[in-house]
Amino acid sequence: MAPNGRAAGSRAVLGSLTGPADSWLGAGLEHLVEARHRRRLQRLGHVAALDAASGMPSRTEVGDDTGATGAPTAPEPTWVTPSRVRSGNSLRVLVDGAEALAEVQAAILGAQRSVHIAGWHCSPDFRLVEGPGSLTLRELLGTVAHRVPVRVLMWGGPPVPVFKPSRRDVRAAAAGLMSGTSVECALDTREFTMHCHHEKLVVVDDRIAFVGGIDLTALAGNRLDSPAHPRTGSLGWHDASTVLQGPAVADVAAHFNARWGAVTGVTLDDPEPAPPAGEVEVELVRTVPEKMYDFLPRGEFSILSGYLAALRSARSHIYLENQFLWSPEVTDVLVAKLEHPPGNDFRVLLVLPRRPNNGRDTTRGQLARLLAADAGRGHLLATTLVGPTRESPGVYVHAKIGIVDDRWLTVGSANLNEHSLFNDTEVNVLTLDRELARSTRLRLWAEHTGRPLEDLDGPVAGVVDTVWRPICDEQDEASAAGREPVHRIERLQALSRRVDLLQGPLRGLLVDG
Structure with missing residues (x-):
């Protein structure tokens, strides 16, 4: 075996040995982080932020409250306050x-x-x-x-x-x-x-x-x-x-x-x-940690509440562009949605950076959880943006956008990690304006796929499956062959072992205050 082959073989053996331990360690630490977050928000009187839209069955309750199709019922997206x-x-x-x-x-x-x-x-x-x-x-x-x-x-x-x-x-x-x-x-x-x-x-x-x-x-x-x-x-x-x-x-x-x-x-x-x-209804949502300012001594966590409520309400699709996907609370909701999708046409589409400037392994780790929950059923597609040439530095995804069912839209400064949802000051705008949510999604999809709007204006599942997936397939082939990029997007893989995925949860556990 060539030296590179021996190294690859060793990594494969190591991966097979550590995989169960990696999963156990990662899940255990995430539960500790979530428990600490819950105790903190209970102490502050904000635990409702974690239970937003609690009419949606929780991860352990799915199947107990279902509609005629057997899928969990979901409330309409709503305002936070x-x-x-x-x-x-x-x-x-x-x-x-x-x-x-x-x-x-x-x-x-x-x-x-x-x-x-x-x-x-x-x-x-x-x-x-x-x-x-x-x-x-x-x-x-x-x-x-x-x-x-x-x-x-x-x-x-x-x-x-x-x-x-x-x-x-x-x-x-x-x-x-x-x-x-x-x-x-x-x-x-x-x-x-x-x-x-x-x-x-x-x-x-x-x-x-x-x-x-x-x-x-x-x-x-x-x-x-x-x-x-x-x-x-x-x-x-x-x-x-x-x-x-x-x-x-x-x-x-x-x-x-x-x-x-x-x-x-x-x-x-x-x-x-x-x-x-104009005619648009808008709510300003924030993260302000407790004890930071006298004007909000118990803090505010309405960005967290808004995201969790909207994701739990999703029936058709979830579209997220974000710099980080660390938050176990957010990932738990997405995992539950993928394990028990509201319907066959339900889709979760992610646009994340290839290499976040920190926490790369944690982002990939949460992606690994989502891919495992999807189990190849095709409800999830995770993508990233590529540069115009193989030698270019690429395109960094710094946007913080969430769209659910073309009924709920948020844009702002908040990432989907413990920093933005619990500990940094952040401000987002939130609207339930359907036309603005839909037009924003279509504009972003046209930018990323390079397709005209008319090619994207159809049922979301069909567009994801007939436009986004083939583009990712072609880009994967070009990358594997060492050719120049043929598209602006490519499929994002979950490359990291779970034992390497602890940076974000550890940081949340140690510095949440």
Whole structure:
């Protein structure tokens, strides 16, 4: 046997020996994490977030409450906090940075009263648009700050410089934004160990708000990408944001104002809700850990509640784009759906990064659970995005989008991991607008498959099986033969052994607080 063959054989033997132990260790640790999460939320009075839409049979109850087809009945997707739902809004989904950041810059340049930005990190030299004469973020904000208040709230960085941006990096960025300008910057250093302030918000005049996953920085990857993802010299970056106008903007503004006041001691007056600007109902959902701010001493976990309720309600399809798939609570619901699908045409379609910037093995581990639950029945397809050439760095999936049955849509900053659902500050928008959910899904599918909308506008199961799967098959063949990519998507495999899949659960167990 050749040396490579011997190594492969050894790995296969090791895998066969450790497989049962891997599974036992992984499942055991996930149960510990989930039990700790439940105790924590019970203590805080938020355990209902874990039991959202509890009319749906749980994993152990499936089969006891079924409809005429033998599949579990499911409730309609609903709001997390109905009293916070705002009607009369305009809500648009902006796909990829080239589109989103151009609109952000235009809104900032048109500011008449104020510009408020909250982010994970902001870089003074970052340009929101490309081309001759484009402004850096410092130049853009400095220009506007001559006439209106401009306030930037950033995470202060980790207390120990184990990853970027370090606290030194953040202080330098804040100094760069303020140097020679009237821009105000505040650094929020309140966080649980190994967690951060992760939301990405821009609020202009308390009348237009951008809520999504796009950071105003090139740290870790250039956010200025387009749906064609044409870059060959740098990592492509698939992301999404929303632009919101109408009464719901007041909730985004109030959230920023509350955090700004907590960090700086300066109270900003919350705006009255703006007049109607459209016909979309919107709810702002958040993760705010307990004991972080006096304005929410017991925290808020409405993003977690929203996702769990929607996933449990799924009857036709679940479509998720996300940077991470660590959360055992989310995976439990998906596993239950795949083990007991609502019908033969039920589909779960995932778009995840090939190599998350951390936690890669954990993401693959949860994928392994899902593939095992599907057991080859074809209800699940997990995919990733590829670059334009074999030698290109590829395309990183940073979007955080959830669509269920074309009835429920969320976009924001929250990943599907313990960080975003329990420990980082996050903000998403949620809507039950069917047309917006459907049109967003079709637009994303057209981008990823390279097919016109009319080829994708049909029953979801049929489109997944006759468009997505053949594309993945062709891409698999091209990759195996060493040829250039022939499509933008390929099938994502569960490559890791379960013993390597403990990073995310361990982190959740050790640093949840």
